[in-house]
Amino acid sequence: MSAPDWLALPDLASRRLGGGVVGTNDELFAAADNLVTPEPPGFTPRTFGPKGQVYDGWETRRRRTPGEDWAIVRLGAAGVVRGLVVDTSFFTGNYPPAASVHGCRLDGHPSLDELSAADWVPLVTHGALEGDTANMFFSSQAGLITHVKLVIHPDGGVARLRVHGEVVPDPTRFPDGWLDLAAVENGGRVVGCSDLFYGSPAQLVEPGLARTMGEGWETRRRRDAGNDWVVVRLAAPGRLRLAELDTSHFKGNAPGAASLRGVDERKADPADEAAWRDLLPRTDLRPDTRHRFVLRTDPVTHVRLDIHPDGGMARLRLHGHLDDGVLDTLRAAWDRSAGRAGN
Ligand SMILES: NC(=O)NC(NC(N)=O)C(=O)[O-]
Numbered sequence: 537m538s539a540p541d542w543l544a545l546p547d548l549a550s551r552r553l554g555g556g557v558v559g560t561n562d563e564l565f566a567a568a569d570n571l572v573t574p575e576p577p578g579f580t581p582r583t584f585g586p587k588g589q590v591y592d593g594w595e596t597r598r599r600r601t602p603g604e605d606w607a608i609v610r611l612g613a614a615g616v617v618r619g620l621v622v623d624t625s626f627f628t629g630n631y632p633p634a635a636s637v638h639g640c641r642l643d644g645h646p647s648l649d650e651l652s653a654a655d656w657v658p659l660v661t662h663g664a665l666e667g668d669t670a671n672m673f674f675s676s677q678a679g680l681i682t683h684v685k686l687v688i689h690p691d692g693g694v695a696r697l698r699v700h701g702e703v704v705p706d707p708t709r710f711p712d713g714w715l716d717l718a719a720v721e722n723g724g725r726v727v728g729c730s731d732l733f734y735g736s737p738a739q740l741v742e743p744g745l746a747r748t749m750g751e752g753w754e755t756r757r758r759r760d761a762g763n764d765w766v767v768v769r770l771a772a773p774g775r776l777r778l779a780e781l782d783t784s785h786f787k788g789n790a791p792g793a794a795s796l797r798g799v800d801e802r803k804a805d806p807a808d809e810a811a812w813r814d815l816l817p818r819t820d821l822r823p824d825t826r827h828r829f830v831l832r833t834d835p836v837t838h839v840r841l842d843i844h845p846d847g848g849m850a851r852l853r854l855h856g857h858l859d860d861g862v863l864d865t866l867r868a869a870w871d872r873s874a875g876r877a878g879n
Pocket residue numbers: 565587588589590591595598629630
């Protein structure tokens with residue numbers, strides 16, 4: 537069976553975006569914070585701590601009274617949830633047989649008490665789980681979600697909770713309309729690339745600096761005359777003023793040069809090669825360097841980064857201003873769905 541399309545969407549709960557566990561009723565065996573760890577779970581058999589076998593995940597005690605266990609997760613970026621993964625990797629004799637996930641929308645910085653009293657809408661209802669498995673659930677809930685509540689029936693261990701969805705730009709994050717239009721936390725997304733052999737291009741637009749080469753995008757060595765590329769769909773239409781092409785950590789494998797092109801899908805079809813306009817001409821790059829290039833572009837909705845011929849890059853930042861009227865549109869969309877996660 538092929539992977540569902542929604543798996544390619546960003547994990548809104550990931551710690552990489554600032555997601556975090558804000559409360560749980562029980563984490564005696566293993567901390568619920570592990571649910572949002574970006575790296576895949578690991579396991580070393582027969583490693584015992586003071587409470588029992590050590591697990592990389594959330595694990596509650598064996599229930600001796602009726603009920604269920606829960607953990608509430610603050611998403612790193614608000615969005616519309618398209619699919620969830622309740623990953624029970626390495627939990628074999630102690631996984632929960634079923635899980636539910638609910639979502640809510642609460643803006644600002646709500647307390648656990650406020651979250652507990654929120655209107656929760658179902659994203660997954662009593663979904664059957666397999667042990668030691670990435671259990672996948674499609675969500676048809678169209679509302680904007682800021683927090684999710686994982687409920688396990690009745691108890692047990694879950695290694696990771698992935699909440700894949702489309703980021704909805706939060707206009708309170710850029711009150712003057714100046715933002716990194718490529719950033720995933722603002723709603724930017726990598727929608728195409730030539731090669732992702734060593735590292736995912738989605739990492740180019742993640743927050744912060746890459747800590748290692750492994751946190752960037754890296755292609756294999758090309759043995760033909762072509763070059764590698766990625767296309768980013770911007771958070772919203774905007775005029776670019778500053779590009780950052782960050783080759784940090786890529787010392788023996790930085791691209792020799794790069795260029796940027798853009799297109800405005802409101803005026804031309806991005807599938808039409810001839811519609812793309814130069815934003816930054818082919819420019820030499822240095823290894824292990826945060827290059828900044830000042831730009832002055834017309835409004836664009838998509839940007840293509842070409843690297844010549846291949847190699848790796850840690851981050852791509854595309855700072856600029858939202859096109860005229862777009863900030864008002866984003867504010868209206870944000871306000872319209874306020875307090876209505878289920879709509
Ligand atoms: N061997 C175990 O994993 N036992 C228990 N869990 C831990 N973490 O020790 C349990 O009851 O699920």
